[in-house]
Amino acid sequence: MEPLVQVDRVSKRYGRTLAVEDLSFGVAKGEVLGFLGPNGAGKTTTMRVITGFMPPSEGRVLVGGLDIAESPLEVRRRIGYLPENPPLYPEMEVTGFLEFAARLRGVPRTGIGPAVARAIERCALGEAREHIIGKLSRGYRQRVGLAQALVHEPELLVLDEPTAGLDPKQIHETRKLIRTLAGERTVVLSTHILPEVAVTCDRVVIIAGGRLRAEDTPESLVARLGAARSGRGTWEIETAPPADAAEAALRAVPGVARVEAGPETAERTQVLQVEAAGDREISTDLARALLEAGCPLYGLRRGGASLEDVFLALTTEEAEANGTGDGRGRSGATGEDP
Amino acid sequence: MRNALTIARREIAAALASPVAYVLFGAFAFLYGYFFADYLQSFVEAGMRMSQMGGFSGGTLNVNTDLIRWLMASTAILVLFLLPLLSMRTVSEEIRSGTMELLLTAPITDGQIVIGKFLAAFALYGGMLALTGLHVGVLFWFSRPGIAPVLAAWLGLALLGAGLLALGLFFSSLTRNQIVAGLLTFGALLVLWLVEFAGARGGDLGRVLAYLSVTGHMEGFARGVIATRDLVFYLSFAAFWLYLARESVRSRRWRG
Numbered sequence: 001m002e003p004l005v006q007v008d009r010v011s012k013r014y015g016r017t018l019a020v021e022d023l024s025f026g027v028a029k030g031e032v033l034g035f036l037g038p039n040g041a042g043k044t045t046t047m048r049v050i051t052g053f054m055p056p057s058e059g060r061v062l063v064g065g066l067d068i069a070e071s072p073l074e075v076r077r078r079i080g081y082l083p084e085n086p087p088l089y090p091e092m093e094v095t096g097f098l099e100f101a102a103r104l105r106g107v108p109r110t111g112i113g114p115a116v117a118r119a120i121e122r123c124a125l126g127e128a129r130e131h132i133i134g135k136l137s138r139g140y141r142q143r144v145g146l147a148q149a150l151v152h153e154p155e156l157l158v159l160d161e162p163t164a165g166l167d168p169k170q171i172h173e174t175r176k177l178i179r180t181l182a183g184e185r186t187v188v189l190s191t192h193i194l195p196e197v198a199v200t201c202d203r204v205v206i207i208a209g210g211r212l213r214a215e216d217t218p219e220s221l222v223a224r225l226g227a228a229r230s231g232r233g234t235w236e237i238e239t240a241p242p243a244d245a246a247e248a249a250l251r252a253v254p255g256v257a258r259v260e261a262g263p264e265t266a267e268r269t270q271v272l273q274v275e276a277a278g279d280r281e282i283s284t285d286l287a288r289a290l291l292e293a294g295c296p297l298y299g300l301r302r303g304g305a306s307l308e309d310v311f312l313a314l315t316t317e318e319a320e321a322n323g324t325g326d327g328r329g330r331s332g333a334t335g336e337d338p
Numbered sequence: 339m340r341n342a343l344t345i346a347r348r349e350i351a352a353a354l355a356s357p358v359a360y361v362l363f364g365a366f367a368f369l370y371g372y373f374f375a376d377y378l379q380s381f382v383e384a385g386m387r388m389s390q391m392g393g394f395s396g397g398t399l400n401v402n403t404d405l406i407r408w409l410m411a412s413t414a415i416l417v418l419f420l421l422p423l424l425s426m427r428t429v430s431e432e433i434r435s436g437t438m439e440l441l442l443t444a445p446i447t448d449g450q451i452v453i454g455k456f457l458a459a460f461a462l463y464g465g466m467l468a469l470t471g472l473h474v475g476v477l478f479w480f481s482r483p484g485i486a487p488v489l490a491a492w493l494g495l496a497l498l499g500a501g502l503l504a505l506g507l508f509f510s511s512l513t514r515n516q517i518v519a520g521l522l523t524f525g526a527l528l529v530l531w532l533v534e535f536a537g538a539r540g541g542d543l544g545r546v547l548a549y550l551s552v553t554g555h556m557e558g559f560a561r562g563v564i565a566t567r568d569l570v571f572y573l574s575f576a577a578f579w580l581y582l583a584r585e586s587v588r589s590r591r592w593r594g
Contacts, residue, residue: 014593051443054591077445087440089348091355103344104444148440 004029004156004186005050010059012045019045020210032182034201035190036311042210043190044084047160050188051081063156077106080154084161086145090134094125094144097133098151105152119147123177139170157181159189163196175200194311206314213314221310233276235286238299241270249293250274253285269298341446345454346461353462362423366416366466373412374473381405401483402562406474410491410560413470414498414553418527421499424462425506426520428455433514438590448587452580456507463499467492487562494559497572501552502527504579511586527552
């Protein structure tokens with residue numbers, strides 16, 4: 001597919017701080033691209049460059065073949081943007097605000113009414129139509145923000161953390177809405193919530209410290225990391241506390257390198273993390289050892305690499321390389337500021 | 339132009355939905371009303387003294403030159419003090435609430451944003467000036483002043499306001515805090531007002547300072563004289579600050 005957005009060696013500096021460095025990736029027409037990274041990785045900066053809010057310090061961005069720097073207005077007309085904090089005027093009514101947004105985005109006079117009606121319908125804002133924005137709940141405000149990004153039917157939707165601050169039901173609805181937009185529209189969304197990417201996105205771009213770490217589908221990212229780690233199987237085994245006997249029994253199984261007591265669950269069961277040295281399949285051996293020792297077995301899960309592992313592995317690489325990180329720790333990744 | 343008007347319309351509606359505009363209109367109506375009553379009183383007393391002396395003073399009283407002129411000159415000072423309140427929130431508020439991001443990613447130019455904001459503020463100021471028509475109308479009811487000098491004075495006030503609002507718009511675009519914007523505007527206007535007194539000392543520097551006085555150029559208009567030099571001053575003053583405001587909005591993109 002022909003790429004709608006082409007980010008070409010973009011760097012962005014704020015004074016001396018380098019927020020984004022030599023970033024290149026493409027977004028194909030009709031796909032949902034997840035932009036993943038720890039806080040302060042440069043996600044918002046990159047989105048602001050794509051939407052034409054700020055020019056890049058170096059490099060260029062093409063949208064639909066047009067360079068943002070050369071034809072900013074033409075490009076901005078094709079983009080709908082929802083910043084991290086929805087840009088809303090608290091004193092306006094929902095309908096009035098959406099009309100303003102439509103007019104601002106160059107929707108012709110006669111098309112404004114239908115465009116606003118469509119956006120209201122799409123974002124399920126019917127009930128709040130005549131409410132004052134300042135009095136709406138956080139969830140509704142986020143939807144109004146989404147509606148203003150959609151109102152002019154843009155080819156490209158750029159959503160910065162679209163589910164931040166929503167309750168689980170609202171998150172579910174927002175994701176569903178984004179999925180329905182895919183195909184007819186191209187969506188770039190940023191998030192630091194991993195399951196979100198797996199659920200909503202066709203492709204993932206992972207950045208950390210302002211640099212591109214990986215670019216692929218969620219599935220093949222997981223597969224890639226899984227392959228890199230083969231030879232080190234992990235298991236999660238759920239038994240009853242106290243788990244001393246169970247631990248001892250598992251340690252005795254040939255091939256087991258490490259057993260560690262995990263957290264006690266809400267159901268008052270004990271999780272044990274088991275790591276094997278070789279790549280031999282020992283699931284049944286573990287189960288048998290546990291039962292023979294007379295310990296209950298409530299659950300056994302073979303752990304592959306999860307998207308979370310991929311994420312942590314990719315975003316902490318630099319910290320490790322610089323010797324500033326604490327190995328696999330999350331703090332190494334999130335500590336970097338733009 | 340459509341884009342600028344879109345912004346201006348929203349801006350005016352927002353101002354009318356908040357108490358700020360009404361408080362400002364009220365304050366202006368009260369203070370202007372006070373000036374009017376005071377000047378009228380002096381005018382009437384002077385008239386009575388003159389008739390008691392039986393015309394020996396040799397002078398005549400004229401509504402235009404002895405009342406309206408001073409009233410309009412005082413209105414200029416009033417405007418100087420009140421307009422920072424009108425201009426301070428224009429851009430600051432958008433920066434603070436994050437709606438600037440909406441404007442800066444919309445398919446409109448930075449210049450259109452600034453012009454839209456300016457037009458809205460100017461329209462509200464026009465509403466304020468319309469209030470003065472009420473009092474002046476009363477004078478027309480009871481006497482026969484010349485209309486042309488009054489129109490010239492209004493033109494002067496409109497131009498003065500345009501300049502002050504443009505300056506205020508620039509300072510508003512510098513900060514997300516509208517109080518800071520208001521104080522900066524007020525400070526700048528105070529300086530541009532006081533240079534008039536510094537300029538009174540004469541000399542080359544004095545002449546330059548006198549020329550820079552924002553209210554000094556109002557005197558001619560208040561007398562009913564439309565001078566090119568005053569017109570040029572106010573128009574270039576407004577254009578200068580609007581240009582700076584646009585550059586300031588543009589620089590916001592670089593600074594993020």
